[in-house]
Amino acid sequence: MDGAAAAAAVRDSDPTLVTQYTIDRSVVLRVRAVPLPPDVIELLEKNVRLLRGLSLLNSSKEQNTSRQATLTESTVSELLEFKAQLGKLLDAHTDLTGLVDAITAFGPNQVGPNLLVNRVADYRRPSAWKHLAETTSLPLASSPQSGQMRPLDHSVLYGFQLAMLAGPLCEEPVHGVCFMLEDWSNVKDKDCADELTDDDGDDVTGGISVPSAVAAASPDNLAIHSPSSFGAAAESSFIVGTPGDDIIAAVGSSSTFGPLSGQLMSAMKEACRRAMLTQPIRIMLAMYSCEIHAASEVLGRVYAVLGRRGGRVVHEDLRPGSTNVFSVRAVVPVAESFGFAPEIRKKTSGVASPQLFFSHWEAVPSDPFWVPTTEEELLHFGEKADSENQARRYVNSVRRRKGLTVDEKIVEHAEKQRTMMRT
Secondary structure, X not given: OOHHHHHHHHHHXXXXXXXXXXXXXXXXXXXXXXXXXXXXXXHHHHOHHHHHHXXXXXXXXHHOOOOOOOOOHHHHHHHHHHHHHHHHHHHOOHHHOOOHHHEEEEEOOOOOOEEEEEOOOOOOOOOOOOOOOOOOOOOOOXXXXXXXXXXXXXXXXXXXXXXXXXOOOXXXXXXXXXXXXXXXXXXXXXXXXXXXXXXXXXXXXXXXXXXXXXXOOOOOXXXXXXXXXXXXXXXXXXXXXXXXXOHHHHHOHHHOOOHHHHHHHHHHHHHHHHHHHOOOOOOEEEEEEEEEEEEHHHHHHHHHHHHHOOOEEEEEEEOOOOOOEEEEEEEEEHHHOOOHHHHHHHHOOOOOOOEEEEEEEEXXXXXXXXXXXXXXXXXXXXXXXXXXXXXXXXXXXXXXHHOOOOOOOOOOOOOOOOOOOOO
């Protein structure tokens, strides 16, 4: 079996594993996305303060600044307890067992409810807990591959942070996903280079054009950007090495912020975004908690407005000491709350007035990519899916507001006759 067939067999056996190459096709990343359980997400959201302190400690230690950040003994003990709780919750799930010591970053902004886990076989980088007292990080591997990766490690971390700030649906922050970096290696032979296209012949480098000097290079050579050739001509802006050379070492530690580091950053960001699309994806809506005091005569109008705005009633009860005034507590999506209070007052002639305050985030149950396919769905929703997809509507509204492309048709169903009037 040749390299292309082997790569295709791996992709077919595990469709959740995403393969992403850098622009010059010298490095390959393989990433898998796994949804985090609700209890893990809740724990991460409750301990943002501890994660921020851990991030400041790691940053100050790595930058070797004169003013080193320190944590109090109580904060260190809280972090150790938080790590133990997180490990216990992760071990309760089969896909996440034993990953607490392999966590390399939290996101977005290093404090969010998303995890980046290192599962590269030949590379054991220090974990996110490496600077905590009384902790033992995973030992660093002594393989040559590990020595090549370490200077460019921050590029992968920055790419992960960029992906967490802008998700694939509508460029909004990601919530509750664990990304596993399964492989990080160099493309040194033609067998690996054959994996650059999938079974349909599509490019898997993220849709970015490859420089002609790289595309024209022979399979026995690799071309990467030279950090000292920014002002040179396009033909001479590459250095070429044989497969036996140390490719990343040719760039040197001084080029950590050079072209290859930027390519790794973009590749990691694109890999995370593509990995999310291999799983069922949902959007999260910010929800307002709404309290309304209304008389029984206008209670039906209040419910009508709530239903039209996508809200739902959580609790309803008579106010103490009253016989006809009800206290209604409901939740309303923030996206549907614009003009909600004036509409309530208008429909009730000023009798009821709502009070809104932020409550929580809630996932929209519908799939934004859903289309009717089965016979029952086609019978219920019609061949053209005349009923509106709520999640798709929210995604399109956000993308339209941000100036992003929206997959919409100007003419939805061009089958009605239109008769022009005679002049």
